[in-house]
Amino acid sequence: MGKGCMTASKYFLFLFNLIIFLFGAAIMGFGLWLLLDNQSFIVVLNNSPGVKLACYILIGVGAFSMLLSFLGCLGAIYEIRCLLGLYFTCLLLILIAQIAAGVLLYFQKDVVNEELSKIINKVLDDYPGKNSSTEQALDFIQRNMECCGWIGRMDWSGNMVIINSSQLLFPCSCQNISLVVGNFSGSGFCEAQTPDWPVYDVGCAASVERWLHTNIAVVLSIYLGVALIELLGMILSICLCRNIPMELYTKVPKN
Structure with missing residues (x-):
């Protein structure tokens, strides 16, 4: 990889992680809004530990994304191989977890529907x-x-x-x-x-199932889009990491 391409990759990865940082902040904010808001439709399920856990997971995912993108930005701009390697590993684990969660949700949809039925019936009663x-x-x-x-x-x-x-x-x-x-x-x-x-x-x-069937293309597009973005981040980070000279391995930010 030429010096110009490496510099372009470095700054592209920096901008990429800056976007991810903002995206993580939005996810965390959304989780906080669901947890604290008392006007939205999620209020119907607010007595469920599972729903509250989902809100905490959103907050955790958002915070983790912000931390991960910060490490990616730092590793890219200062060419720190260990941070880029850590960034790649975390993205790989996240991608695997997303695939596993999607498969689990698909095969456990009857259990999810039964749990929702119990929660909402309690609200109706x-x-x-x-x-x-x-x-x-x-x-x-x-x-x-x-x-x-x-x-x-x-x-x-x-x-x-x-x-x-x-x-x-x-x-x-x-x-x-x-x-x-x-x-x-x-x-x-x-x-x-x-x-x-x-x-x-x-x-x-x-009605919810019919809405999901109608908008399944949109849902899948978003899911695949997120996966492709993560894959792009992995490719950029590993390429940049492999092309950093070994003598720069211990490079640290200078004042």
Whole structure:
């Protein structure tokens, strides 16, 4: 590799890691937002240790990405072989972990769906209709995805307000807008005129699965894009590391 190509690779790797640093900061910020925010749809699942763990993982991944990109920048700009080698090794481990996580998630999707069903059914059973942040998030999901319950409308059969009421109540956010007569409420409970609730028959699990099928190309493109970016970083780091003269192996930043 010529000196000009090596210099170009060095600064390209520096800019590459600067972008990764910003990306890691965004991931960490997103994890913090999910953990602290009380308005988004994730509030529906906030009582789940698994969801909180996922938020902590996002924060950890973001922080680790920032640290790793910092090491990559330092190794590239000062041509420190040990840091470039460490950077390459970490990227390789991350890539392997991502592939393993994708395969595991694919083969364990039924377990994930069952866990989500338990969490959301607990939320449905405890739904009091007082317009709390959790209820607003649940109403938002059902209203905008045009679904009712997780598996289906019968998931609401365990709700204590509905069970203990002398009226025929149903969740307003489930109401099929094509059957609405008169005023429409998007939250709390509404009174049904007949035992057959005027709600959507499809559960939110089916709506989410349909959305994923519709947008699978986008999801896979993002996943593959991240993998290719990591692969590019590995190639640049190992090429730069191999072409640094041995006498510069102990090079350290100078004041």
